[in-house]
Amino acid sequence: MNGIDEIRLKYHLVEAVDDCGIAPFDGSGKYLEVHGxxxxxxxxxxxxxxxxxxxxxxxxxxxxxxxxxxxxxxxxxxxxxxxxxxxxxxxxxxxxxxxxxxxxxxxxxxxxxxxxxxxxxxxxxxxxxxxxxxxxxxx
Incomplete structure (x- = not known):
């Protein structure tokens, strides 16, 4: 996954979490890692x-x-x-x-x-x- 795709994925993850009413990612997302x-x-x-x-x-x-x-x-x-x-x-x-x-x-x-x-x-x-x-x- 290239850098732009990773940014897009993280954006969609944050949006999905918000849409579902789940608590936001801890540490302002600093632990949000992308794994294949x-x-x-x-x-x-x-x-x-x-x-x-x-x-x-x-x-x-x-x-x-x-x-x-x-x-x-x-x-x-x-x-x-x-x-x-x-x-x-x-x-x-x-x-x-x-x-x-x-x-x-x-x-x-x-x-x-x-x-x-x-x-x-x-x-x-x-x-x-x-x-x-x-x-x-x-x-």
Whole structure:
């Protein structure tokens, strides 16, 4: 995706969020990253998974997402990620444990906890509001 297409996509995402009455993107959109449909699966387990923020994106996709539009693309992306985690399932159904996926979930929550603590220690950063938001499920 070239730079202009990325700007257009981000514009449409912001518009879709506004149209649906969803809270705006955190940090004025500074964390709004564009990933290709294959990025979440192809970077799984690689060193750049953290650096490119695909770990967080992939886990948020699995645990907290729902499509605003493009249901078929969303379903294909979800299936692609699930297949990446469950690649060894076929033929091992009776003993398969999704340990790789569980490890990634733990990594994500540990990262959230460390980032939260770092922000909490900064003076004047609205800790109480973030604390309340962190206590309640998103939805």
């Amino acid at each position: 449909i294959g990025d979440f699966a192809s970077k799984l387990g690689k060193r750049e998974d953290d650096y490119h923020n695909t770990l967080t994106g992939r886990l948020l996709l699995l645990l907290e997402s729902r499509p605003l539009l493009g249901r078929n693309t969303y379903d294909a992306l979800l299936e692609n990620v699930i297949q990446a985690y469950f690649g060894d399932f076929e033929g091992n159904e009776d003993k398969f444990v999704p340990a790789f996926m569980v490890n990634d979930i733990l990594r994500m929550w540990r990262t959230f906890a460390v980032n939260y603590e770092l922000e909490r220690r900064k003076p004047g950063k609205g800790f109480r509001i973030k604390n309340l938001r962190g206590r309640f499920e998103r939805g």
